[in-house]
Amino acid sequence: MADNGVLAAGPETAITNVSQGDLPPGLADLVEATVPGMKIAEAERKEREGRVYYDVEGTRADGSEVEIDVLQQPDGKLVAVEIQRDIAWATAPAQVRAAAAAKADAFTPERVIESRQVDTGATIYELFKPGEKDEPAMEVKWQGGKAEVLTERAIH
Structure with missing residues (x-):
């Protein structure tokens, strides 16, 4: 795939x-x-x-x-x-937005959840496609100044 x-x-x-x-x-x-x-x-x-x-x-x-x-x-x-909160997509770090936008099936998220991982300190940005509110269509990990689009869902 x-x-x-x-x-x-x-x-x-x-x-x-x-x-x-x-x-x-x-x-x-x-x-x-x-x-x-x-x-x-x-x-x-x-x-x-x-x-x-x-x-x-x-x-x-x-x-x-x-x-x-x-x-x-x-x-x-x-x-x-x-620990999670909803945020506006425009307030996510520029590197997170750029990493998501670089993917072939990039989209402008309708909802963004900023999810700080208590154990590692990483932040996962959960991006929801318009009209798809049940689960995020994309997740971007932000840690140590680096953004990575995940290929598998974060465990939590």
């Missing part, structure tokens, strides 16, 4: 809404430790490829929207893996 920048469909994901009263023990504390002052608005439990995640959405103390993706490890321990 040619490296045109567009990703294959992602794995099937089972999604369940979770009320604040049904959040796993320790999740609210982890959210507070990860983004101090965050107010939780909603949460989803997502299961894919044998992994369980909690996507916790809310607002920072300054009112800006934020989402934290939390992995539930097999032993039950909760680990924050991503």
